[in-house]
Amino acid sequence: MAEILDGLKVSKEIKAEIKVEVDKILESKRRAPHLVAILVGNNGASKAYVNAKVKDCEEVGFQSSLIKFPSTVSESELLEKIDELNKSKAVDGFIVQLPLPDQVDQEKIINAIDPRKDVDGFHPENFGKMALEMDTFLPATPFGILTLLERYNIETKGKDCVIIGRSKIVGRPMSILMGRKDFPGNSTVTLTHSYTKDIEEYTKKADIVITALGDPHFLKGDMIKEGAVIIDVGITRVDDDSPKGYYLAGDVDFDSCAAKASWITPVPGGVGPMTRAMLMKNTIIAYKTSVYND
Numbered sequence: 654m655a656e657i658l659d660g661l662k663v664s665k666e667i668k669a670e671i672k673v674e675v676d677k678i679l680e681s682k683r684r685a686p687h688l689v690a691i692l693v694g695n696n697g698a699s700k701a702y703v704n705a706k707v708k709d710c711e712e713v714g715f716q717s718s719l720i721k722f723p724s725t726v727s728e729s730e731l732l733e734k735i736d737e738l739n740k741s742k743a744v745d746g747f748i749v750q751l752p753l754p755d756q757v758d759q760e761k762i763i764n765a766i767d768p769r770k771d772v773d774g775f776h777p778e779n780f781g782k783m784a785l786e787m788d789t790f791l792p793a794t795p796f797g798i799l800t801l802l803e804r805y806n807i808e809t810k811g812k813d814c815v816i817i818g819r820s821k822i823v824g825r826p827m828s829i830l831m832g833r834k835d836f837p838g839n840s841t842v843t844l845t846h847s848y849t850k851d852i853e854e855y856t857k858k859a860d861i862v863i864t865a866l867g868d869p870h871f872l873k874g875d876m877i878k879e880g881a882v883i884i885d886v887g888i889t890r891v892d893d894d895s896p897k898g899y900y901l902a903g904d905v906d907f908d909s910c911a912a913k914a915s916w917i918t919p920v921p922g923g924v925g926p927m928t929r930a931m932l933m934k935n936t937i938i939a940y941k942t943s944v945y946n947d
């Protein structure tokens with residue numbers, strides 16, 4: 654039976670460590686780090702994630718601002734706001750919550766963010782630095798997974814790691830990070846996707862499987878090998894009769910995989926809270942490297 658990689662617990666530890674740093678900053682009479690989040694539209698999950706990020710800021714002692722736009726916002730309105738935030742001496746980092754509505758070119762928006770304030774680590778300059786093993790902001794979800802593996806001392810060196818899903822914010826950066834020369838990394842990585850002929854052929858041999866698909870219960874116990882480490886990034890809201898009207902489903906069929914795996918992340922309480930904690934980490938890094946932090 655697998656042991657749990659408890660993302661909720663580790664995320665609380667990380668936030669407590671950040672709070673200690675913020676308390677020291679405030680004691681020295683400097684301003685608190687400031688994170689801004691831009692939320693477009695009414696997507697329930699996006700609203701919940703952004704509100705949780707604002708709450709995290711409160712918990713660690715950051716200043717936060719939430720800027721809301723209707724789903725009809727134009728690309729130029731968003732670009733104008735980004736320009737303002739790029740120039741602001743009072744803002745250390747900001748994020749644009751994804752996904753964005755169809756009329757907005759996501760790439761244009763991300764490319765407009767000053768890389769020094771890109772605490773999501775999505776800007777091509779930061780993505781390139783990540784690939785080249787240079788110091789930069791790492792995208793929060795992959796950063797969270799690496800931190801979870803590190804805190805639980807999970808060996809990744811020389812392991813076969815299979816990633817399912819090649820999204821720009823999770824699968825693709827994860828595939829680069831797991832193959833980098835630093836710890837945790839040094840894995841032999843296979844990035845599988847919708848054109849992979851037989852995913853099972855890869856997952857059955859993998860020491861580490863990371864699923865980022867958004868396909869509830871996709872990975873079953875008979876698709877993994879005994880002792881594998883299973884990381885579930887998928888969080889899908891599935892409608893049900895509960896008071897909330899939905900439950901959260903991961904990509905992993907938890908019971909059948911937990912019976913065979915050595916370590917496994919739960920959903921909720923696994924990768925999700927780690928994503929938010931690493932955004933806080935990137936924000937304090939942005940603050941420390943900013944020239945406007947006094």
Ligand SMILES: Nc1nc2c(c(=O)[nH]1)N[C@@H](CN(C=O)c1ccc(C(=O)N[C@@H](CCC(=O)O)C(=O)O)cc1)CN2
Pocket residue numbers: 701702703705748749750751752773793794822888901920921922923924925926928929
């Ligand atoms: N600008 C960004 N947009 C998006 C990102 C991102 O990193 N930056 N990633 C995802 C969503 N995401 C972050 O915003 C995210 C996902 C999940 C959670 C989380 O806390 N999950 C909880 C459950 C929360 C719930 O009740 O719904 C858990 O798994 O325990 C936080 C952030 C897409 N967009």
